[in-house]
Amino acid sequence: MSKWQNQLRNWVSQxxxxxADVMLDLxxxxxxxxxxxxxxxxxxxxxxxxxxxxIQYRRGELSIKGKDLRIKMMLKEELLLEGxxxxxxxxxxxxxxxx
Amino acid sequence: xxxxxxxxxxxxxxxxxxxxxxxxxMHACVKQGCTLSNIKYLSDKKVxxxxxxxxxxxxxxLRKHYRCKIKIISKKGAPFFYKRLISRKAFVxxxxxxxxxxxxxxxxxxxxxxxxxxPELEAEVESKLRTYGIQPGSTTFSMKPxxxxxxxxxxxxxxxxxxxxxxxxxxxxxxxVEQTNYDEAEEPRPSNxxxxxxxxxxxxxxxxxxxLVEVNDVVKKGTLLATGELKEDSGKFIESEGEVIAETWYRxxxxxxxxxxxxxxxxESSQSFSxxxxxxxxxxxxxxxxxxxxxxxxxxxxxFKLFGWExxxxxxxxTTFTNENKLQSLSEEESIKDTLRTAKQSLLLQLEENxxxxxxxxxxxxxxxxxxxxxxxxxxxENIAETKYVSQGD
Numbered sequence: 001m002s003k004w005q006n007q008l009r010n011w012v013s014q015x016x017x018x019x020a021d022v023m024l025d026l027x028x029x030x031x032x033x034x035x036x037x038x039x040x041x042x043x044x045x046x047x048x049x050x051x052x053x054x055i056q057y058r059r060g061e062l063s064i065k066g067k068d069l070r071i072k073m074m075l076k077e078e079l080l081l082e083g084x085x086x087x088x089x090x091x092x093x094x095x096x097x098x099x
Numbered sequence: 100x101x102x103x104x105x106x107x108x109x110x111x112x113x114x115x116x117x118x119x120x121x122x123x124x125m126h127a128c129v130k131q132g133c134t135l136s137n138i139k140y141l142s143d144k145k146v147x148x149x150x151x152x153x154x155x156x157x158x159x160x161l162r163k164h165y166r167c168k169i170k171i172i173s174k175k176g177a178p179f180f181y182k183r184l185i186s187r188k189a190f191v192x193x194x195x196x197x198x199x200x201x202x203x204x205x206x207x208x209x210x211x212x213x214x215x216x217x218p219e220l221e222a223e224v225e226s227k228l229r230t231y232g233i234q235p236g237s238t239t240f241s242m243k244p245x246x247x248x249x250x251x252x253x254x255x256x257x258x259x260x261x262x263x264x265x266x267x268x269x270x271x272x273x274x275x276v277e278q279t280n281y282d283e284a285e286e287p288r289p290s291n292x293x294x295x296x297x298x299x300x301x302x303x304x305x306x307x308x309x310x311l312v313e314v315n316d317v318v319k320k321g322t323l324l325a326t327g328e329l330k331e332d333s334g335k336f337i338e339s340e341g342e343v344i345a346e347t348w349y350r351x352x353x354x355x356x357x358x359x360x361x362x363x364x365x366x367e368s369s370q371s372f373s374x375x376x377x378x379x380x381x382x383x384x385x386x387x388x389x390x391x392x393x394x395x396x397x398x399x400x401x402x403f404k405l406f407g408w409e410x411x412x413x414x415x416x417x418t419t420f421t422n423e424n425k426l427q428s429l430s431e432e433e434s435i436k437d438t439l440r441t442a443k444q445s446l447l448l449q450l451e452e453n454x455x456x457x458x459x460x461x462x463x464x465x466x467x468x469x470x471x472x473x474x475x476x477x478x479x480x481e482n483i484a485e486t487k488y489v490s491q492g493d
Contacts, residue, residue: 044122045125046122048121049143070139071135071148073137074125074129074138075134076132
């Protein structure tokens with residue numbers, strides 16, 4: 001994704017008040033307390049253990065840490081995590097870094 | 100709806116996967132359209148998960164590519180259950196046959212008990228029941244309800260005063276009461292014959308007694324027509340009997356609306372069936388037929404019983420007749436004719452059986468607010484003989 005395209009998208013989403021996750025290919029994460037995390041718009045599973053789950057999205061990587069993590073359901077671009085969540089970290093890659 | 104919710108029907112496999120690149124394998128599976136659920140972390144290179152049976156071929160293909168070891172831990176859901184049943188064919192067949200037999204036997208009539216009647220009548224009741232299709236060994240599905248049987252029996256056997264029909268489990272219990280006819284005492288009672296109505300005598304035949312009037316006499320109500328005293332002033336009376344036909348006159352006033360609304364059923368009917376659980380009715384047959392608004396419906400509930408326990412499900416049979424409402428507007432001539440006919444019929448209903456209308460004449464005819472009003476004079480020939488008993492002795 002080239003830089004000007006990215007900026008255009010950013011501008012469009014702000015100008016037209018469109019949801020950012022749709023326009024910018026960002027993951028949408030819904031959590032219910034620390035019990036569930038519902039991740040949409042993810043593109044891959046990088047690591048899975050009961051302590052940490054790393055998920056890839058188009059522009060970076062997302063790491064969810066916790067205890068007794070389980071994947072309740074896994075679909076093409078969706079993931080429902082269960083367990084005791086502790087933290088969610090984002091690691092955005094530089095332009096052109098991913099794929 | 101989420102895909103996983105139908106897992107019970109589709110069949111579910113619980114597997115463990117072991118390999119170096121598990122995450123990539125799982126992701127590849129998902130990309131192919133599989134649904135993975137309940138993924139549990141077992142050890143560093145081993146996870147447990149549940150997959151749908153329909154996704155299994157895809158997973159097997161990918162397994163080789165990603166070099167994973169897959170072990171099936173358990174199989175759940177309808178397809179596996181079904182397979183297990185199929186492998187025990189005899190058992191399933193026996194189960195079905197057994198259930199059907201029990202159902203059939205429970206819905207078979209085994210005995211008919213008739214009480215309160217003498218043997219002749221009992222035999223007659225039994226033979227009548229047989230013609231209705233009620234006899235030991237027949238199934239109760241096609242039987243008429245007891246109430247209907249009761250009505251039919253009372254109609255067909257005049258000697259029955261009353262009959263109670265009860266269906267108890269697999270037996271029919273009938274309790275009958277016989278009609279006892281008391282013969283009237285055949286004692287000759289001295290009597291005369293008098294006129295019950297005013298009329299012109301046209302024909303008379305006195306079989307017992309002495310006639311006092313002749314044909315073409317006009318008699319008033321109460322006139323003595325024949326006497327049981329054979330000899331004049333003898334004081335000895337016999338019972339007189341006879342028939343006196345006279346012409347009588349009636350004034351009839353009648354009105355009928357000119358426009359008549361007729362509901363016609365043209366004999367076309369369709370049947371539909373539905374299963375009824377408590378208040379919920381589920382159509383199973385014939386529901387696709389569209390009914391016009393103008394229909395007449397008759398429905399009957401079939402109940403099923405097993406060992407005295409009633410099935411919560413009833414079969415409801417609805418017969419729909421197409422109904423045609425026809426507004427019949429009659430011409431003046433027709434409506435007069437129609438009114439005349441009605442008048443004659445209703446008059447005859449009030450008279451005795453052998454009465455005959457010989458002539459009718461319209462005295463007055465008027466029409467008011469869509470109604471035809473007629474005043475008629477009707478000549479009737481009827482028996483006006485009335486037996487009057489004579490008190491004798493002192």
